[in-house]
Each structure stands twice: as structure tokens, then as C-alpha cells.
Amino acid sequence: xxxxxxxxxxxxxxxxxxxxxxxxxxxxxxxxxxxxxxxxxxxxxxxxxxxxxxxxxxxxxxxxxxxxxxxxxxxxxxxxxxxxxxxxxxxxxxxxxxxxxxxxxxxxxxxxxxxxxxxxxxxxxxxxxxxxxxxxxxxxxxxxxxxxxxxxxxxxxxxxxxxxxxxxxxxxxxxxxxxxxxxxxxxxxxxxxxxxxxxxxxxxxxxxxxxxxxxxxxxxxxxxxxxxxxxxxxxxxxxxxxxxxxxxxxxxxxxxxxxxxxxxxxxxxxxxxxxxxxxxxxxxxxxxxxxxxxxxxxxxxxxxxxxxxxxxxxxxxxxxxxxxxxxxxxxxxxxxxxxxxxxxxxxxxxxxxxxxxxxxxxxxxxxxxxxxxxxxxxxxxxxxxxxxxxxxxxxxxxxxxxxxxxxxxxxxxxxxxxxxxxxxxxxxxxxxxxxxxxxxxxxxxxxxx
Numbered sequence: 001x002x003x004x005x006x007x008x009x010x011x012x013x014x015x016x017x018x019x020x021x022x023x024x025x026x027x028x029x030x031x032x033x034x035x036x037x038x039x040x041x042x043x044x045x046x047x048x049x050x051x052x053x054x055x056x057x058x059x060x061x062x063x064x065x066x067x068x069x070x071x072x073x074x075x076x077x078x079x080x081x082x083x084x085x086x087x088x089x090x091x092x093x094x095x096x097x098x099x100x101x102x103x104x105x106x107x108x109x110x111x112x113x114x115x116x117x118x119x120x121x122x123x124x125x126x127x128x129x130x131x132x133x134x135x136x137x138x139x140x141x142x143x144x145x146x147x148x149x150x151x152x153x154x155x156x157x158x159x160x161x162x163x164x165x166x167x168x169x170x171x172x173x174x175x176x177x178x179x180x181x182x183x184x185x186x187x188x189x190x191x192x193x194x195x196x197x198x199x200x201x202x203x204x205x206x207x208x209x210x211x212x213x214x215x216x217x218x219x220x221x222x223x224x225x226x227x228x229x230x231x232x233x234x235x236x237x238x239x240x241x242x243x244x245x246x247x248x249x250x251x252x253x254x255x256x257x258x259x260x261x262x263x264x265x266x267x268x269x270x271x272x273x274x275x276x277x278x279x280x281x282x283x284x285x286x287x288x289x290x291x292x293x294x295x296x297x298x299x300x301x302x303x304x305x306x307x308x309x310x311x312x313x314x315x316x317x318x319x320x321x322x323x324x325x326x327x328x329x330x331x332x333x334x335x336x337x338x339x340x341x342x343x344x345x346x347x348x349x350x351x352x353x354x355x356x357x358x359x360x361x362x363x364x365x366x367x368x369x370x371x372x373x374x375x376x377x378x379x380x381x382x383x384x385x386x387x388x389x390x391x392x393x394x395x396x397x398x399x400x401x402x403x404x405x406x407x408x409x410x411x412x413x414x415x416x417x418x419x420x421x422x423x424x425x426x427x428x429x430x431x432x433x434x435x436x437x438x439x440x441x442x443x444x445x446x447x448x449x
Contacts, residue, residue, distance in 0.1 A: 002301055002426040003182040004079055011432035013072045015064055023064035023071075031060035050160050051147045058143045061172065061417070065139060068430060070132040075181040075428035078436045085118075085184040086130060087438040094118035103268050113266045116223030117186035131433045138180045144191035146171035149386065152194040155201055156328075158393040161406050165413060166393035169309040170194070170386050174302050174421045175378075181428035190382050192221040192228035197235065197386070203251050204239075211251045215258040222262050227379045229259070231339070235383055238334050242327075270370055279372040283346060283365065286375035291345035300378040306420040308385065309413070316388030319395035332387045343381035 017024045038052030059066045065074050075082070093107040094115040102108055108115075117137075124133035124140075149167030154160065170190070179187035199217045202210040218236070222229035233255075240252045290300055297304035304310075320336065323329035341348075341360040348356040365371050401409070421427060 002178060002424075003076070006076060007078050009078055009434050009436075010076060011434060013068075013430040013432055015068065015072070015430045020064055020068070023067035026067040027059050027063035027065075030066065031056040031063075034059065046160065047151070047154075050150060050164065054146045054150060054164060055143050057168075058139065058146065058172075061414075061422070062139065062142070065135070065428075065430075069135040069139075070129060072135075072430040073131055073433050074135045074138055074430060077431035077433065079182050081183045082134075082185075083436040084438075086134065087436065089118050089121055090130060091438070094122065097265070109269050112226060113262060113269060114186070114223055114226045114229075116220065117184075117189060117225060120224075121185065134185055137185050138188055141185075141188045141191060142171050142176065144189075145176070145194065148191050148194040148198065149389075152198040152201070152386075153390060153393050155198055156390060156394065158397055161410075162393050162396050162401070165406070165410055166312065166389045166396070167194075168413060168417070169312060170382075170389055172417060172421065173385070174307045174424055174426060175300055175382070177421060177424075177428055178300060178302060178426040181426060186225040189225055189228065192217075192224060193231055193235075193383055193386055196221060196228075196232040200236065200239065200251065204243075204247060207247050207250075211247075211254050214251055215255045218255050219258045219262065222259060226266070227376065230374070231380055231383045233259075234339055234342075234380070235335060238338060239331060242331050242334055267370065270373070282372055282375065287365075287377055288346050290376045290378050291347075292340070292343040292378050292381045294344065294349045299381060300376075302424075302426060306424055309389075309416065309420075312392040313385075313388050315395055316390070316392035319391035320388075322395065323391075329391070332391055335387050336384050339380045340384045343377050343379075343384065345377040 014020075015023065034052050034056035038049045038056060041049035041052065068074070073082075077083070088107055088111065091107065093105075093111060096102055096105050096108055097113060097115060099105070120140075121130070121133045121137055124136050128136055146164075146167050149170050150160075150163045153163035153166055158166065176188050176190060196214070196217050199210065199214040203214045214236075218229060218232055221232055236252055236255060240248045292299050299307040317336075320329050320333045324333070338360065341358060342364065344358055344361070346358055346361050346365070348358045361377065365374075
């Protein structure tokens with residue numbers, strides 16, 4: 001199974017083109033309108049134009065999700081994660097970090113200080129229902145990941161069309177849609193990684209205010225999802241280790257100062273959170289399962305050849321070798337090796353490996369405070385994936401592809417996406433929004449008092 005078994009309360013909604021033709025037509029009309037507007041703006045305002053072109057593709061490829069935002073739940077419903085997230089949101093857990101009893105709040109102890117994703121939900125909830133806000137947020141995450149990935153690649157010198165093609169597998173990958181299907185909304189927010197790399201690249205080039213922007217982005221990522229902050233801290237740390245110049249050290253110092261209050265708050269929330277489970281059990285019953293498994297080849301329980309665009313992945317690896325004399329390629333290779341090793345979890349070959357312990361992961365598990373709660377090492381591979389796609393974009397550009405070549409490549413990628421992602425069992429369908437309620441015994445079920 002790719003995810004948890006369906007709840008007995010789940011009521012699936014048939015949403016094929018023949019079941020809900022109006023929803024499909026609405027999505028396609030909206031996509032065509034955005035595409036036309038983007039093409040019209042392309043010479044006048046290139047960046048907004050390409051972001052509109054990307055938005056058009058997101059709406060078309062995920063149809064009819066955009067038209068069913070208020071009608072249904074995108075993905076399985078109810079699941080423990082998604083129902084719990086909605087119920088905690090309705091109880092106002094995202095507002096309680098500012099209350100006097102925050103450190104004794106069991107909801108905050110369970111979720112952690114990263115409740116910023118629920119602030120975005122609350123913003124969308126001003127015009128939508130709570131369920132609609134979560135649906136809209138999932139679509140927004142995908143568009144932001146693709147758009148910010150495009151922005152990063154443009155900043156690194158890729159042509160607009162090449163940047164769009166290379167950023168697509170990062171944002172529209174099966175890994176992201178698996179999270180949309182079954183898990184809490186912040187899990188699909190991979191957009192924080194290209195955003196941080198873009199800010200960090202600007203800080204590397206220009207310094208000054210961009211260092212402050214980089215720190216602000218890192219703080220925002222930590223408030224949104226600690227996994228984003230963890231990945232971005234690793235990216236920053238590897239840059240600092242490899243750069244050996246003052247600007248990198250200054251950026252790291254400012255980021256550390258910005259993040260320090262939040263780290264302290266999280267540490268205080270975790271001081272009694274060990275009651276949730278024994279760290280050893282957390283390691284072997286959680287962190288050892290959600291990993292990048294080299295054998296059998298899977299990422300987050302998904303077949304590797306469907307979770308990743310293997311031709312682009314191999315092209316990216318070749319590009320790092322091809323440009324190995326450049327500092328950017330050496331940094332990319334360092335990210336691939338270090339975060340790639342960490343993403344396999346406590347075993348080098350993954351959950352069904354040959355019994356080889358992973359010294360890199362276990363060193364981090366023992367030396368970094370709070371690292372024992374890393375239940376999803378596979379998320380670290382998102383940074384590796386983005387680096388390889390970035391390298392692939394730069395490598396494609398070396399061949400100076402023409403319009404016909406790029407059009408053929410886009411058609412091939414769309415066909416591969418429809419087969420590898422859209423037709424996969426982990427891709428989210430639609431469910432009726434049945435009502436749920438928080439169990440009165442949830443604290444006893446979670447905490448071992």
C-alpha cells in the first residue's frame with residue numbers, strides 16, 4: 001500500500017470527465033484564459049507572464065481540482081493526519097503560540113511551533129470554507145513550488161522555457177501528490193526550498209539586504225514546516241563549509257540569530273514530548289520506514305521510476321560532473337552526497353537494505369538535539385532532487401535547443417507525467433467532506449503520561 005487504508009467513513013466522489021463535465025470544462029477554460037493572458041504579457045512583464053503560464057498548466061493538469069475546491073476534499077478523507085489538522089485548526093491551535101499557557105498546550109506539543117501553514121489556511125478561510133481553504137492551499141503549494149523553482153533557475157541563468165520544464169518534476173512530482181492525498185497540508189509545501197536557495201544565491205551575489213531576506217525566508221520556512229527549515233539549514237551549512245568567505249559566514253550568523261528564538265521555543269515544547277514515544281522506537285518504527293530506498297528502488301514508498309524523472313535526474317548528475325571545476329557544481333555535488341545519504345535514514349540501502357548502518361544519519365541522530373523526531377528522512381531528498389534538476393537545466397542549455405526541440409521535450413514530459421504521476425494509485429482522487437470530531441481521549445492516545 002502507498003498510504004494508510006481508507007477510513008470506514010470515507011465516501012469517494014467520482015470526478016472523471018463524464019461524471020463532472022462542468023468542473024472539467026471550468027478548469028480548462030480558466031487554464032486557457034491564464035495561458036492567453038500570460039502569452040500576451042510575455043513581452044511586457046516576463047516574470048508575471050511565465051508565472052501565469054505555469055498557473056495555467058497547474059490548473060489544467062490537476063483538473064478538476066480547481067473547480068471542486070468547495071465541493072469536495074481533494075484526496076482521501078478522513079485520514080488521521082488531515083482530519084486532525086482540520087480539527088486542530090478549528091480549535092485555534094495556530095493562535096495559541098501567543099498565549100500565556102503555550103508551553104503547557106498539548107496541541108502545540110504535538111504539532112510543534114510550526115503552525116504557520118495554518119495561518120495561510122486562516123487567510124484563505126476568509127473567503128472559503130475551512131475544507132475549501134485546505135484544498136486551495138494544496139493547489140497554491142504546487143504553483144508556488146513550480147513558480148519559485150522557475151525563478152531560481154532563471155536566476156542561475158536558465159532560459160524561461162528550459163527553467164519551466166526543469167522545475168515541473170519538482171513541483172508536480174508524485175511525492176508531493178502522495179502528501180496531498182493522505183497527509184497534513186504543510187507536507188506538500190516544498191516551495192520553501194527553491195525560495196531559500198534563490199534568496200541564498202542573491203545573498204551570495206549581492207550581500208547586504210539579501211542576507212536579511214535569506215534569514216527572513218528561513219524563519220518563515222521554520223514557522224511553516226520544520227522540515228523545510230531543516231533542509232534549508234543543511235543547504236546553508238554546506239554552503240558555509242564549502243565557500244570559505246565572509247559573506248557565507250555572515251549569512252549563516254544572521255540566519256542563526258533569526259532562528260534562535262524559534263529553536264528555543266520548540267526546545268521548550270519538546271522538553272516533555274518524549275512522552276509521545278521512546279526515541280529508539282521513533283527511529284526504527286518511523287524514520288526507518290519513510291526513506292529513500294535504493295533497494296528496492298523507492299522514494300517514500302513510491303516506485304523510483306515514477307516518483308522521479310530519471311532521464312533528467314541522470315542528466316543532472318552528468319551535468320555536475322561536466323561542470324565539476326565550477327564552485328556551483330562542487331556545491332551541488334556536496335548537497336547530493338550529504339543529503340542523499342541522510343535521506344536513506346538509519347540504513348544505507350533503505351528500509352529493506354542489507355543491514356548496513358548509515359553513519360551520517362546516525363551521527364546526526366546522536367549529535368543534533370531534537371533530531372530524534374525526524375520521522376521522514378525522505379524529505380531531505382527534495383533538496384537533492386532540486387539540485388539535480390537545476391543541473392539538468394543548465395546542461396540542456398549547453399545544447400542551445402530550439403523551439404521545436406523544447407516543444408517536443410515538453411510534450412514528452414507531459415506524457416510521462418500523465419503515465420507516471422496522474423495515473424498512479426497515490427495520486428489524489430476526491431472525497432465527500434464528511435464531518436469529523438476530535439476524540440476526547442486523543443491526549444491519552446498520543447502521550448504516555
